[in-house]
Amino acid sequence: xxxxxxxDRTIMSNHHNQEFLGFGASAPPNVVPEWLFRWLFFxxxxxxxxxxxxxxxxxxxxxxxxxxxxxxxLTVDPDHLDRFIDDAKVLGIHVMDPFGxxxxxxTFANVLKTGEPYVxxxxxxxxxxxxxxxxxKRGLKIIVGGPGAWQFKLRPEFVDxxxxxxxxxxxxxxxxxxxxxxxxxxxxxxxxxxVRFDEVPSIDEIPEIRNPSINGLIEVGRGCCRGCExxxxxxxxxxxxxxxxxxxxxxxxxxxxxxxxxxxxxxVLLYGSxxxxxxxxxxxxxxxxxxxxxxxxxxxxxSIAAIASKPKLIEDISEILIDGRQKWLGVEIGIETGSPELxxxxxxxxxxxxxxxxxPELVKTAAGIMMDNNIFPACTLIAGLPQETxxxxxxxxxxxxxxxxxxxxxxxxxxxxxxxxxxxx
Numbered sequence: 001x002x003x004x005x006x007x008d009r010t011i012m013s014n015h016h017n018q019e020f021l022g023f024g025a026s027a028p029p030n031v032v033p034e035w036l037f038r039w040l041f042f043x044x045x046x047x048x049x050x051x052x053x054x055x056x057x058x059x060x061x062x063x064x065x066x067x068x069x070x071x072x073x074l075t076v077d078p079d080h081l082d083r084f085i086d087d088a089k090v091l092g093i094h095v096m097d098p099f100g101x102x103x104x105x106x107t108f109a110n111v112l113k114t115g116e117p118y119v120x121x122x123x124x125x126x127x128x129x130x131x132x133x134x135x136x137k138r139g140l141k142i143i144v145g146g147p148g149a150w151q152f153k154l155r156p157e158f159v160d161x162x163x164x165x166x167x168x169x170x171x172x173x174x175x176x177x178x179x180x181x182x183x184x185x186x187x188x189x190x191x192x193x194x195v196r197f198d199e200v201p202s203i204d205e206i207p208e209i210r211n212p213s214i215n216g217l218i219e220v221g222r223g224c225c226r227g228c229e230x231x232x233x234x235x236x237x238x239x240x241x242x243x244x245x246x247x248x249x250x251x252x253x254x255x256x257x258x259x260x261x262x263x264x265x266x267x268v269l270l271y272g273s274x275x276x277x278x279x280x281x282x283x284x285x286x287x288x289x290x291x292x293x294x295x296x297x298x299x300x301x302x303s304i305a306a307i308a309s310k311p312k313l314i315e316d317i318s319e320i321l322i323d324g325r326q327k328w329l330g331v332e333i334g335i336e337t338g339s340p341e342l343x344x345x346x347x348x349x350x351x352x353x354x355x356x357x358x359x360p361e362l363v364k365t366a367a368g369i370m371m372d373n374n375i376f377p378a379c380t381l382i383a384g385l386p387q388e389t390x391x392x393x394x395x396x397x398x399x400x401x402x403x404x405x406x407x408x409x410x411x412x413x414x415x416x417x418x419x420x421x422x423x424x425x
Contacts, residue, residue: 002184004084005063005075007094008122011056012078013042019215019262020378026104028115045214050080057213058146059094062176064207069177082131090141090183095148098123099155103413110414127162141165141183145172159191170195173206203239208248216253216261216294220246220286224266240272243289250293260296268299269306276352278306280313287320295325302331305351307366318373333377335363338399339392346387360399367406377408384415
């Protein structure tokens with residue numbers, strides 16, 4: 001076996017089958033003892049002789065691509081690396097928030113001020129494992145990638161200190177094979193590899209997962225059409241998977257015995273749409289497809305505007321998903337601000353097909369629709385956007401106070417410069 005894939009403990013976990021519990025790992029040490037906190041929020045995922053039975057979806061994509069290209073690959077638990085690492089030439093590590101610079105981690109760290117977030121601590125601890133240090137001395141190559149790869153550009157010294165040979169930033173399916181081949185053959189690797197626009201895979205070039213994903217998460221599309229300046233996802237082209245491709249991945253999880261699934265897209269309600277208005281027929285067909293295979297469904301993300309634009313669609317979705325096996329639907333939604341002016345400046349298409357001036361009322365309308373249809377979201381607010389004024393802050397406070405009746409979790413997060421604002425302070 002030439003290639004090992006893994007991730008640190010905080011993300012190589014199914015979080016007790018509750019995906020959003022994973023955000024707990026963004027916290028720094030606190031009043032809860034670490035052993036208990038670890039068990040509560042990121043217990044080990046099940047494994048068979050060290051090979052994980054579920055893995056992060058993004059890592060499964062890389063695994064699938066390498067397998068398709070003929071590589072000898074195993075995806076293993078970070079606590080069982082010692083069983084395999086002596087036979088490996090390359091170790092690939094999937095990262096989400098390796099230095100705790102993401103919105104949730106930076107917010108918790110700034111509020112609690114009790115040390116580095118667990119996501120950062122456990123990533124560092126992974127690289128400090130004796131078996132990895134020993135393997136590096138005999139020539140093991142370490143390649144890092146994933147949604148958090150951008151953070152290494154802010155910590156270049158870490159790459160050298162911990163012996164990371166290459167960091168891949170971007171959708172890596174079309175480039176990962178050549179980079180891993182170079183590593184195995186002992187060739188020279190770039191310290192940072194930024195995936196070019198012409199290297200971003202088309203739908204047909206994105207491989208289908210071969211092994212189960214954590215909590216049954218299945219991607220149905222990539223990219224976003226909203227164009228919010230603070231978000232990196234909007235920099236990617238928008239692509240939707242066809243139903244056949246989605247179902248083949250669903251069956252990988254079904255055959256592994258998973259009973260629940262998470263539909264993943266930046267806005268599930270825009271599945272198959274070429275605009276900011278949901279395509280009702282396509283969205284309903286998608287929900288029926290998932291519900292025909294799983295007893296419980298969750299969504300990763302949806303938008304206020306899409307919900308407000310199609311209240312009847314939300315009712316129809318609720319009728320499909322909410323039954324004797326499932327009582328409610330969970331989803332993450334970005335409210336971000338209560339200020340129409342800030343929407344105009346930083347997220348001008350966030351309210352589409354409505355106007356930015358309507359944003360506070362749109363939020364209330366969407367909240368009512370969700371309440372009526374047993375959708376209970378985790379909502380985010382962004383504090384500290386470069387364009388934000390005191391009046392914007394007041395408007396956001398007023399909106400939150402007007403939503404006291406709304407059954408949801410509303411979490412303020414500090415601005416992290418990504419997307420078009422990546423160079424802002």
